[in-house]
Amino acid sequence: MIRFERVSKxxxxxLDALSDVSCEVAEHEMALVCGHSGAGKSxxxxxxxxxxxxxxxxxxxxxxxxxxxxxxxxxxxxxxIGMVFQDQKLLFDRTVFDNVMLPLSIVGFPRRDAAxxxxxxxxxxxxxxxxxxxxxxxSGGEQQRLAIARAVVNRPSLLLADEPTAHLDTETAADVAxxxxxxxxxxxxxxxxxxxxxxxxxARRLQLDHGSLLS
Amino acid sequence: xxxxxxxxxxxxxxxxxxxxxxPVNSLLSLLAIGIALALPAGGQMLLANALHLSGTTSAVPQxxxxxxxxxxxxAATEIGERLGRHxxxxxxxxxxxxxxxxxxxxxxxxxxxxxxLPANPFPDAFVVSVADESLAAMEQLAVEFxxxxxxxxxxxxxxxxxxxxxxxxxxxxxxxxxAALLGTGLIAISFSIIRMQVLTHRSEIEVSRLLGATNGxxxxxxxxxxxxxxxxxxxxxxxxxxxxxxxxRAPLAELARLYDLTLALQTLGARDSALLLxxxxxxxxxxxMISMRQHMQQY
Numbered sequence: 001m002i003r004f005e006r007v008s009k010x011x012x013x014x015l016d017a018l019s020d021v022s023c024e025v026a027e028h029e030m031a032l033v034c035g036h037s038g039a040g041k042s043x044x045x046x047x048x049x050x051x052x053x054x055x056x057x058x059x060x061x062x063x064x065x066x067x068x069x070x071x072x073x074x075x076x077x078x079x080x081i082g083m084v085f086q087d088q089k090l091l092f093d094r095t096v097f098d099n100v101m102l103p104l105s106i107v108g109f110p111r112r113d114a115a116x117x118x119x120x121x122x123x124x125x126x127x128x129x130x131x132x133x134x135x136x137x138x139s140g141g142e143q144q145r146l147a148i149a150r151a152v153v154n155r156p157s158l159l160l161a162d163e164p165t166a167h168l169d170t171e172t173a174a175d176v177a178x179x180x181x182x183x184x185x186x187x188x189x190x191x192x193x194x195x196x197x198x199x200x201x202x203a204r205r206l207q208l209d210h211g212s213l214l215s
Numbered sequence: 216x217x218x219x220x221x222x223x224x225x226x227x228x229x230x231x232x233x234x235x236x237x238p239v240n241s242l243l244s245l246l247a248i249g250i251a252l253a254l255p256a257g258g259q260m261l262l263a264n265a266l267h268l269s270g271t272t273s274a275v276p277q278x279x280x281x282x283x284x285x286x287x288x289x290a291a292t293e294i295g296e297r298l299g300r301h302x303x304x305x306x307x308x309x310x311x312x313x314x315x316x317x318x319x320x321x322x323x324x325x326x327x328x329x330x331x332l333p334a335n336p337f338p339d340a341f342v343v344s345v346a347d348e349s350l351a352a353m354e355q356l357a358v359e360f361x362x363x364x365x366x367x368x369x370x371x372x373x374x375x376x377x378x379x380x381x382x383x384x385x386x387x388x389x390x391x392x393x394a395a396l397l398g399t400g401l402i403a404i405s406f407s408i409i410r411m412q413v414l415t416h417r418s419e420i421e422v423s424r425l426l427g428a429t430n431g432x433x434x435x436x437x438x439x440x441x442x443x444x445x446x447x448x449x450x451x452x453x454x455x456x457x458x459x460x461x462x463x464r465a466p467l468a469e470l471a472r473l474y475d476l477t478l479a480l481q482t483l484g485a486r487d488s489a490l491l492l493x494x495x496x497x498x499x500x501x502x503x504m505i506s507m508r509q510h511m512q513q514y
Contacts, residue, residue, distance in 0.1 A: 049425070051425065072429075075424075075427045075428060075429045076427065077427075078425065078426065078427035079426075079427035083425060083426075085425070089418070089421070089422045089425065091418065091419055091422060093419075102422070102423065102426060103426045103427070105222075105225060106423060106426055106427055106428045106432055107427070108218035108219070108221065108222050110217075110218075110221075111221060150426075
């Protein structure tokens, strides 16, 4: 599903965030990207989502080379990927319902079916009763679950998450990890950048160290 | 197609919501646009009225020739024959002094004055239509007629119509200039308002982009916002012009009466109104478009 072939990413003036990374994540697999702070975990996810472009090497998603992808095709790639961001990126001037609705509006999903999907996604993460609330009224764990609901409402085949359990207490973190496991069980490819590897004991680990992948 | 339509509907609704979310800001912006547009629109209204006025007034150029008061009828007859033979003259209408007297007496207010006079104060007169209606040719004819015997006064009747025409041409150019100038102003206003909107909704734009929104999707509500601004400003300008027309109607009619003209000031016609609203909406859109282009280039 995802293949890195000697991918490197260099930020100006000469900081190597990733160097010569080659790895593969199979379809329906759950994998963790681990490593110290600054090891290149977020960069790796950003490359997959097309937020950053690799400086060298080839990155293929479902056989499609991202470096060769024209800018205009990028939105359509992102629609196939569910993303949970480190800072969540919720819209605080919209209700919980409208936050989850946004990805469906973007693809032009028929309105009535969209509402059903939004409710299903909220139900899945345990926020069905909070759809009219504003994000600011939610707890940290609830906000994280809202971010997950938004990432999965489009039913993507690939789910990326950057530190989804950071800043959460143990119980809430376990709860969030359970949700990722559920998506993995229904066939979604899941790639999570995290320190909390103990929450995902069965997942394969991609260990990064100063931008290089340890085998 | 249905998806496309519903996305446009959503964008328009979102733009309307944003407009309503900051009513004071929106109102002041609309006012700025409305006043800017009211100037050329008002000019156009005045111009249309003046055009209508000059259209109802005969613009066929004529020369009036007045005989001396002491001239005999015989002299007038000779002049009449001479005019009839003249190659530059197309048609001659003789107006005897008795006829002028009778006509003036029938007019209100003048009867007493005329009856108080010992004799008929009006001379015999001719109204001449000419073959060549250019101003130069007519002026040359007038100079020639003035040298004929027993002719007191020669007048180019069409001179004021020509002056009005020239004035109207000037007016039209002025209105166009104003429209171009203030239209550019409207684009600038729309540009900076949309820029502020973009800054306000920056996080929303960023998130939408990350979730796979196309540039079209991101731009759409802002473009609708620009159109609504322009359209709202256009409506406001129309109302301002209509109010001004209503307000000026009575004093202008009074003034026109003094010049023996009937004038009821009309507000903008259907065509001009449609043009005003169309231009306003279009320029609002254009300002928004330039603003979005500039913003999108940063990504």
